[in-house]
Amino acid sequence: MRITDLIGKPAVHDDGTALGTVQDVRLVREGPYGEAAGLRVDGVIVGKGGAAVRLGYASPDLTGPWLLTAVLGRRARHALFVPWSELTVEDERLLVHAVRDSLRHPREVGP
Amino acid sequence: MSVRGLVSACVVLAICAGCASSSRTDDDYRHKVANTAETLNGVLGTVELALKVTTRAPAPFLSVTFAEADDDASATASNFDAIQPPSAAADRLREQLDQVMQGTVSMLDDLRIAARRNRMAELADLAKPLRSLQDKLDKLEGVAG
Amino acid sequence: MADQILYAGRQLLDRQIATSEGRSVGKVDDLEIDLDQPGGPVVAALLTGQIALGARFRGRLSVWVTSIAQRLRASGDLEPRRLDIRLVSSVAATVTLRVPHGDLPPADLEAWLAEHFIGRIPGA
Amino acid sequence: MKKLLQIALGVLTAIGGFVDIGDFVTSAVVGARFGMSLAWAILVGTLGIVVYAEMSGRVAALTKRAVFDVVRERLGVRFAMANLFSAYFINLLTLTAELAGVAIAIELATSVNYLLWVPIVGLVVWLVVWKLPFEVMENAFGMLGLCLLVFIIALWQLGPDWSGMLDHASHPTVPQGEGHPTWWYYAIGLFGAAMTPYEVFFFSSGAVEERWGRQDLITNRLNVFVGFPLGAAISLSIMACSALVLGPLHVEVSHVSQVGLPIALALGKLGVAAMLVGFFAATFGASLETLLSAGYTFAQYFGWTWGKAASRPREASRFQTVLLISLFAAMALALTTIDPVKVTEYSVVLSAAALPLTYFPILVIANDRGYMGDKANGWFSNTIATGYLVIIVAVTLVTLPLMIATKAGM
Numbered sequence: 178m179r180i181t182d183l184i185g186k187p188a189v190h191d192d193g194t195a196l197g198t199v200q201d202v203r204l205v206r207e208g209p210y211g212e213a214a215g216l217r218v219d220g221v222i223v224g225k226g227g228a229a230v231r232l233g234y235a236s237p238d239l240t241g242p243w244l245l246t247a248v249l250g251r252r253a254r255h256a257l258f259v260p261w262s263e264l265t266v267e268d269e270r271l272l273v274h275a276v277r278d279s280l281r282h283p284r285e286v287g288p
Numbered sequence: 289m290s291v292r293g294l295v296s297a298c299v300v301l302a303i304c305a306g307c308a309s310s311s312r313t314d315d316d317y318r319h320k321v322a323n324t325a326e327t328l329n330g331v332l333g334t335v336e337l338a339l340k341v342t343t344r345a346p347a348p349f350l351s352v353t354f355a356e357a358d359d360d361a362s363a364t365a366s367n368f369d370a371i372q373p374p375s376a377a378a379d380r381l382r383e384q385l386d387q388v389m390q391g392t393v394s395m396l397d398d399l400r401i402a403a404r405r406n407r408m409a410e411l412a413d414l415a416k417p418l419r420s421l422q423d424k425l426d427k428l429e430g431v432a433g
Numbered sequence: 434m435a436d437q438i439l440y441a442g443r444q445l446l447d448r449q450i451a452t453s454e455g456r457s458v459g460k461v462d463d464l465e466i467d468l469d470q471p472g473g474p475v476v477a478a479l480l481t482g483q484i485a486l487g488a489r490f491r492g493r494l495s496v497w498v499t500s501i502a503q504r505l506r507a508s509g510d511l512e513p514r515r516l517d518i519r520l521v522s523s524v525a526a527t528v529t530l531r532v533p534h535g536d537l538p539p540a541d542l543e544a545w546l547a548e549h550f551i552g553r554i555p556g557a
Numbered sequence: 558m559k560k561l562l563q564i565a566l567g568v569l570t571a572i573g574g575f576v577d578i579g580d581f582v583t584s585a586v587v588g589a590r591f592g593m594s595l596a597w598a599i600l601v602g603t604l605g606i607v608v609y610a611e612m613s614g615r616v617a618a619l620t621k622r623a624v625f626d627v628v629r630e631r632l633g634v635r636f637a638m639a640n641l642f643s644a645y646f647i648n649l650l651t652l653t654a655e656l657a658g659v660a661i662a663i664e665l666a667t668s669v670n671y672l673l674w675v676p677i678v679g680l681v682v683w684l685v686v687w688k689l690p691f692e693v694m695e696n697a698f699g700m701l702g703l704c705l706l707v708f709i710i711a712l713w714q715l716g717p718d719w720s721g722m723l724d725h726a727s728h729p730t731v732p733q734g735e736g737h738p739t740w741w742y743y744a745i746g747l748f749g750a751a752m753t754p755y756e757v758f759f760f761s762s763g764a765v766e767e768r769w770g771r772q773d774l775i776t777n778r779l780n781v782f783v784g785f786p787l788g789a790a791i792s793l794s795i796m797a798c799s800a801l802v803l804g805p806l807h808v809e810v811s812h813v814s815q816v817g818l819p820i821a822l823a824l825g826k827l828g829v830a831a832m833l834v835g836f837f838a839a840t841f842g843a844s845l846e847t848l849l850s851a852g853y854t855f856a857q858y859f860g861w862t863w864g865k866a867a868s869r870p871r872e873a874s875r876f877q878t879v880l881l882i883s884l885f886a887a888m889a890l891a892l893t894t895i896d897p898v899k900v901t902e903y904s905v906v907l908s909a910a911a912l913p914l915t916y917f918p919i920l921v922i923a924n925d926r927g928y929m930g931d932k933a934n935g936w937f938s939n940t941i942a943t944g945y946l947v948i949i950v951a952v953t954l955v956t957l958p959l960m961i962a963t964k965a966g967m
Contacts, residue, residue: 179480180441180464181489201442204476210521211531216439216476218466231633232918233443238927242920242939244946261473326807333806337818345821345829348668353814360811404668447630449622449860456867460629460860481860489634526620526928543861546874556688557871 178266188223188259188271197225199271200235200256203283221264221271222283224256237284258283317371317378318432321385324368325428328392331360332422335399339415342408354403358396365389381431388424391417439524441476449527450481450516456534458516462486465515478515479528482540485513505541514540568783575788576705577843578658579651579750581836582901584792585816587743588799589808591735596726596793598744602751603789605945607781608938609916612923613757614777617764620928624761624919625857631918640914641858645851645883647911648755650904652847652887656682657897658840661813662833672892679888682844686880687870698842704835708794711823717801742963745956746902749909751789752949755850757915762853766864774932798823811898851883852876902966910956912949920946 180202188196205219226235229249233239235256240246263275273280338345338353345353368389373382398414439445441464450458459481467477487499503511522531530537539547551557587595613624620627625644629637659682660674685694731740760780769777795816802819803810810816813836820828849864856863856876867873891897920942923934934942 178466178468178474179485179488180446180466180476183466184442184446201440204439204441204445206437206439207472210523211519215518215521217472218474218476219438222440228633231442232631232921233925233927236440236443236925236927238925239921240926241924241934241936242943244943245921245924327809330807330809333803333808334815334818336806337802337808337822341818341821341825344825345817346666346826349665349814349817349821349829349833351668352665353812353818356812356814447634449626457856457860457862462860483859486634486859490638494638526622540861540875543873543875546878547871551874551877552871554687554870557869557877 183221183266183271186266186271187269188221188264188273190273190277192277194277196223196257196259196273198223198227200224200226200230203258218261220258220260222256222258223271223273224253226253226256229253230256235283256283257281258286312374314375314378315432317374318381320368320371321381322429322432324364324385325388325425325431327364328361328389329422329425329429331357331364331396332392332418332425335396335415336418336422339411339418342411347403347406347408350408351400351403351406354396354400358393358400361389361393361396365393381428384424385428388421388428392421395421445479445524445528448524450479450530451527452530452532452534452537453522454533458530458534458537459514459540460486461528463489463513476518478517479521480513480515482514483542484511488513502541505545568779575756575784576702576791576839577651577753577846578654578840578897578901579753579905580788580792581658581705581795581816581839582654582810582813582898583743583746583750583905584796585799585803586810586898586902587747588796589803589810589815591732591740591743592800592804593722593726593797594729594732595740595744595747596796597729598747599751599789599792599796601948602748603785604941605748605948606752606756607785608941608945609752609919610757610760610785611778611781612919612934612938612942613761614764614769614781615774615932616919616922616929617761618769618771618773618777619930619932620922621765621768623765623853623857624757624915625854627922628915628918629858631921632914636914637858640911641854643911644754644758644854644915647753647904647908648847648851648854649883649887649890650900650907651753651755652844652851652883653890653895654897654901654904655840655844655847656887657891657900658813659837659844660891661897662837662840665814665817666833671897672894675888675891678841678844679884682841682848683881683884685845686848687877695842695845698838698845701838702835702842704831705791705839707820707824707828707831707835708791708798711820711828712794712797712801714823715798715801715819717797722797722800736963738959739963739966741955742906742959742966745909745952745959746905746966748952749905749907749912751792752912752916753905753908754912754915755847757919758850758853759846762849762857762864771932811896813898848880848884848887852880855879906956906960906965909949909952911953913946913953916949917946 183199183202186199188199190196199221201222203219203222204216206215207217208215229252232249234246234249235253257280259273259275259280263273265272334353335357338350342350368385373379395415395417399411402410402414445461445464448461450461452458461479462482462485463480464476465478465480466474468474483498483502487495490498516530520530520532521528523529584599616627617623628640632640656675656678657671659678660671663674664671731737764777798819799810799816802822803815808815817829817832820832853863861875862873863876870877922928926933
């Protein structure tokens with residue numbers, strides 16, 4: 178599978194609620210570079226941020242300029258991290274199984 | 289998407305910018321006469337300036353300047369001649385302007401040839417009609433009211 | 434700890450790949466995921482070049498981007514150029530490989546143009 | 558000492574490089590037609606390019622990435638592709654105009670028609686990018702471009718009513734007989750000429766080529782803060798000379814020769830010669846810059862090898878192919894006898910319309926502390942840059958409608 182098959186896919190919860198689309202895929206570096214299993218796929222970020230996330234406004238690194246953080250930061254704020262174990266990849270969508278209240282913003286989820 | 293939009297916009301613009309409409313009314317025609325006179329007057333302004341610097345500019349530079357002025361005047365004249373005058377009154381106006389245009393173009397032809405042959409001393413003589421041509425064009429610029 | 438997390442879309446995708454001596458290899462046009470690892474899915478390779486890139490577009494643009502690359506393939510296969518993840522030595526503004534330029538097969542278009550066009554001009 | 562020399566050289570080069578046929582023609586056209594009432598547009602455009610070029614140089618020094626690299630990373634493949642096409646198209650128009658400009662400079666010195674010079678100029682430009690040590694040429698042309706300072710001397714010699722001119726420039730009104738849309742259309746032209754995107758493509762790519770690092774941030778600032786304003790001073794003096802000499806005679810500037818007439822009047826043959834040398838050098842330098850920028854945009858979008866990273870042209874065969882195709886296309890376009898002054902006017906206005914696609918990602922990445930660390934934008938540059946972002950978005954929205962409404966300024 179390719180990563181761009183994931184990014185942009187609509188995400189739907191088991192109970193039928195739409196969770197937006199896959200904004201990004203979170204990888205965890207488990208070993209030094211140069212090992213086959215160095216970068217593990219940890220899960221995906223779902224939400225409605227789109228371009229704002231792409232530009233980087235979901236990340237704490239982007240603190241300005243004010244006008245853009247105000248407009249784009251808000252769009253990028255509501256994102257949820259879904260662990261890989263809690264989802265199924267289908268052809269046209271991503272099915273999320275986790276209990277909805279257990280889903281957190283990516284910044285609150287450690288590796 | 290937006291790429292194709294941009295390209296088609298450019299094409300449309302190029303077409304719009306290039307087209308000269310025909311005139312339907314006397315008023316419209318008078319505006320075209322005035323605009324043509326204004327353009328020609330601008331060309332003569334360039335020539336007036338070039339004549340002032342015949343000893344202060346390199347010969348090839350002057351030669352090119354006169355040649356360009358001549359080309360501009362001819363192009364303006366042929367553009368104007370392609371416009372259909374809508375009435376008898378317009379015909380008279382057209383005749384007036386035509387006369388000035390011919391005078392301008394023929395003077396500029398002479399200047400161009402002399403400059404090309406590097407006979408800078410003759411330029412002042414050849415440019416004698418300049419003043420009266422400018423006066424006539426000034427009047428024609430006023431016909432649009 | 435923070436540097437152990439990497440966001441694929443924002444921090445890997447579309448970045449420049451360079452060899453150990455700093456020569457351009459291509460962009461990270463896509464990433465290949467291996468789903469069959471026992472410890473969960475892992476990134477198996479960087480995909481680069483127009484075949485990988487073309488797959489990300491839709492419609493005519495996709496065909497256009499891909500077709501140039503395909504035509505130059507001697508073998509005619511449609512697999513994108515693949516750089517195993519083990520070749521990567523660091524990920525920052527640029528994704529750096531641990532191998533020099535000479536160890537990698539050249540990109541198809543670069544090689545073709547070098548042989549048939551640019552290489553024939555004196556001084557190339 | 559060597560460092561100081563390097564900075565001085567960079568600054569001098571910058572001055573020559575920041576005036577091209579776009580600034581030259583647009584300033585003269587506007588000066589003759591609107592007097593100094595649009596001088597503000599040059600100043601606004603110059604502050605804009607200063608702010609954004611400084612950012613692009615800073616980003617390049619800290620991340621080793623040139624502008625178009627950043628454009629793709631932040632805008633994503635599709636938007637960046639749209640930007641690639643529009644930037645390339647405008648670049649090609651500009652290259653056409655610059656090549657014709659070089660040929661016109663030679664025509665004015667020899668009276669041999671410029672169309673005959675276009676192929677020769679094209680060949681020489683290609684030889685320079687193909688083989689010759691590029692920096693040497695760039696520096697040489699930058700220095701020679703300083704001859705354009707002759708416009709400032711000419712203006713002083715013409716002895717204008719300085720306070721009246723300043724008053725006119727600081728209280729802009731639309732001259733009688735001109736419509737507001739036309740006036741604004743030309744304001745956008747001047748703005749676009751000052752902020753042409755190829756300048757940041759070239760500037761940032763140059764910074765990457767020179768392996769700029771943290772220690773070069775001062776060079777970056779000096780280049781930008783001295784080079785662009787001096788370029789603006791030249792543009793303003795061209796405008797003022799036109800306004801003083803050509804304006805009262807109602808000259809409609811449509812040839813480069815007309816721009817030289819005030820110089821002849823004020824300074825005579827030597828002045829004209831200096832202007833021609835300066836114009837030749839500036840357009841030749843800009844031909845190199847626009848041609849290379851055409852290659853940079855493609856190479857940086859697709860991740861190809863470009864510039865010095867390849868020790869021989871065949872190692873960057875894709876980049877070199879784009880250069881050759883672009884050069885041939887521009888030469889062919891110039892040889893259709895298309896009016897170079899008109900091409901210039903279109904290219905500056907269209908580049909104004911495409912500005913956000915280039916400048917927006919620069920602003921975003923200059924704020925990314927993950928990349929820039931403590932050198933990310935401060936509140937001061939952010940305030941100005943955000944202001945300009947609003948301006949360029951507004952310009953983009955109104956440019957095409959204005960172009961149609963005014964029949965491209967007629």
